[in-house]
Amino acid sequence: MSVPVGTRPGTAAPPGPVGRLLRVPRRYPLVAATLLVGLAVLGLLAAGEPAAARWAGSAWAVGVALHVSWGMVRDLLAGRWGVDLLAVTAITATVVVGEYLAALVVVLMLTGGQALEDYAAERARKELNALLERAPVLAHRLGPGGAVEDVAVEEVRPGDELLVRPAEVVPVDGRLVSAEADFDESSITGESLPVTRRAGDEVLSGVLNEQRAVVLRASATAAESQYATIVAMVREAAASRAPVVRLADRYAVPFTAFAFLVAGLAWWWHGDPVVVAEVLVVATPCPLLLAAPVAFLGGMSRAARNGLIVKDAGTLERLARVRTAAFDKTGTITYGRPELRAVHPAPPWDEDGLLRLVAAAEQYSSHVLATSVREAALARGLVLPAARTAHEEATHGVTARVDGHEVVVGKRAHVARSAPGTPEQPLGPGELAVYAAVDGRFAGTLVMSDRVRADAAATMAELTALGVRRLLVLSGDARATVEHVAADLGLREVLPECLPEDKVRTVREAPDRPVLMVGDGVNDAPVLAVADVGVAMGARGATAASESADVVVLTEDLSRTATAVRIGRRTVQVALQSIWLGIALSVALMLVAATGVLPAILGALSQEVVDLLAILNALRALRGPRREP
Incomplete structure (x- = not known):
């Protein structure tokens, strides 16, 4: 039986709700164990055994605190500072004053933070995961006499003829042998309507064959095909960390110091160690650690949905601050088909x-x-x-x-x-x-x-509206040609008849930074590499331009450049909002707890609500603002 080349070939069907639930104990054993201990403690209380309940809850909380402390020591030796110190102190303080139920809630919050982040990240990675999961693993190669042989996609060589059945993903780049076929390119380019290709046309790997079986002649191996490059870029992007994420890490030091200061002042004012525990249980800032990464994953996922591959999270942060945009002319501002x-x-x-x-x-x-x-x-x-x-x-x-x-x-x-x-x-x-x-x-x-792209003028206007102060055209063409194109777009700054090194020097010396550079050819690779944000237009995975760029536009749509800037601005805005939302709510709860009116158990539960609010806010990066055009 042949295995479809399509959506998830060679993999098991995704687990249902019951299957996912059964995976939780294996994936998050401390969370499962904490829930079991919590149920046991409640059972002991219901059976009239408060002393046993206290010993069981306290012992488990102290054990987790020791486990976390060991990990914290390793991090400190590696030069990394975190807020686990607050959590360990909160657990210790609640156990000492007898608030063992609050200690268990803090333990659940601490051990469940990774599970919460994973859940939010899965939602944020939706479009990125869709690209990864569609990667073909098999191809139907045609042999002598038309016999069909299923082979691993890595075995396909240029010149091989491949059968692609309806609803299957094209495994490698190739040219259409059949007379005509429709392909769904939405998962790669974001275009919703099927695209018709005819005999001899190029068909890129990763697109979905629509309604009829077709024959392709491979023009590249799987490793050299567009889809393999996209998958590699997506994996690299998902593993990267943005400056805003690292900035959130640095907030941990002053936040921790402030929390200890508030707890110390509350103890001095009330003379009651219980108030210290009540302050510390609301001072565990999981939102500080979770919200920013979730927001940036959401931004990269949203970019993928719009036919943009952002190679790392830091690029989104630079896109948000772009002040100069430079464009190559041929193939970028123009269609590139003179x-x-x-x-x-x-x-x-x-x-x-x-x-x-x-x-x-x-x-x-x-x-x-x-x-x-x-x-x-x-x-x-x-x-x-x-x-x-x-x-x-x-x-x-x-x-x-x-x-x-x-x-x-x-x-x-x-x-x-x-x-x-x-x-x-x-x-x-x-x-x-x-x-x-x-x-x-x-x-x-x-x-x-060579005609100017229909969307070029609107793209320049949108970039200006997004805060880009300077727009210029860099081209090796004659001055008269470049100036005419620039005048059509209302642009005044041009650098005609320039060599690749002239483009590099102009971008490197631009005073208004960050600088975004948009190009499409091999000769644009050097300037894309030196720009703060290099954007490769209409890339074919293996080109030097896309390898040097920070953003790859998978369509011939120039307006996606402005879309990338807009997504970057939105992502950073949401990430910072989420960080400060978590800090503000945690500080407010600390100040309330310092008055002695907030019981430790309610404070711990309130902090769980703060976590959820900050992460739900971070997921807003998956979509644009309501008034977004």
Whole structure:
């Protein structure tokens, strides 16, 4: 029997409520044991054995306090400070004054903190977990005669033909062999409507095949496919810690000191050690430890739901403070698919002859313009000869030996070095020129045009509304072309005709920080790496751009850049709110307890309510504010 490639191949069905309940004692033995001791204590009290109940409850509470103290000592030796000291002191104080029921509640709160965090984190990780759980483990490989063989996805090699059945996840990147098929890409890109692909189109791993069985030809191994890279980024993101989370850790020291100060003053004022216990049981700030991580997991999950992979939690904190946004032009602000508008040959060349030589030389370039030139030549039915030698100068152009001719293609300045006197091609709005020289003489130009993305203007306006003070365009294209595009978007700052090192220097020296840089090509990798937040647009998992970026946009939607900033702002806002909510409520309860009117057992139960409120507030990071556009 074949195993579906889809949602959770090779794994057991998720446990039901009863199964999850049965897993609790194995996963959280101290919580289960504390509940059992609590029931035993209540049973002894009901049986009229208060002395036995007190001894049982106190012994268990002291035992847990010793266990926690040993862990606390190890943390201190490792240079980490926490608030476990408060919990241990609270347990000890309640046992000493005979408030053993309150001691058990504190023990439950202490041991149950991890369980509470895990539960909240599971909710916050919902979208991240969905990506991980969908990772295929099997593929249906077609053999001779059409026989279907189920193989581990790691065994698939480029060129293998794979059968993908309805409702199965595409296991590796490939190209569609079947005539046509619909794919659900919502889990990766956030797009709700199915996307139709036709024979020869690229199909990315991780998308869901819709209604009919299709055949794909693998173009990458599983490890090199987009989905494997996404999964790796998600795992790294889920394990990271944001600066706000570490800041919450540092709050522990002053909070602990303040709690001991209040308890000491209460003892001095009342002269009653019971008040010390009553203050300390409400001073255990679990929200300080739990709320911020839950909020950041929620923010990363929300980003994944919107087709954004945020590589670490610290990136969300930097996104929240972005003050400068820089954009590459081609493939980022524009669609990155320039179309050939005209060929202007110089004698003795005609249009097809010039286009044929230029396209042949451009076969050895990775630039997006080179791809468009090759496609235009093939569309005219031209046969492209192979070059004997070829050399590319990044962002400048290509020099190649084609059919016995020395062909130089690229920017005017690059071509003019081989053909002095190369004239400047007049251009219309949004156009750019590819210059060519053959055997040291100017041979003509190809005029290309690349449209600005429909959502570009709205994205710039939204970033400005989110507090980004400075917007600029960095491009290797000619000044006239870059300035025209910038003017269309209402942007005044441009840096045209720049090399990768010029982009790096501009971003590194930008005065208003943090700086967000958005790009899509291999040549953008250096500047994405030095930016405070690098964003790779429409990434294919293995590209240098996505590997250097902090955020990967899984669609060709520029507006997701503003969405990332908005999610970062919301996440940090909710995290800080949750931290201060927990601190404020704990301080308020301490001050009330210091008056001696709050019994220890009620104080301990009140602190449990504070934990829940802070964590529920942190889960608000999963969604935007009510007025969010």
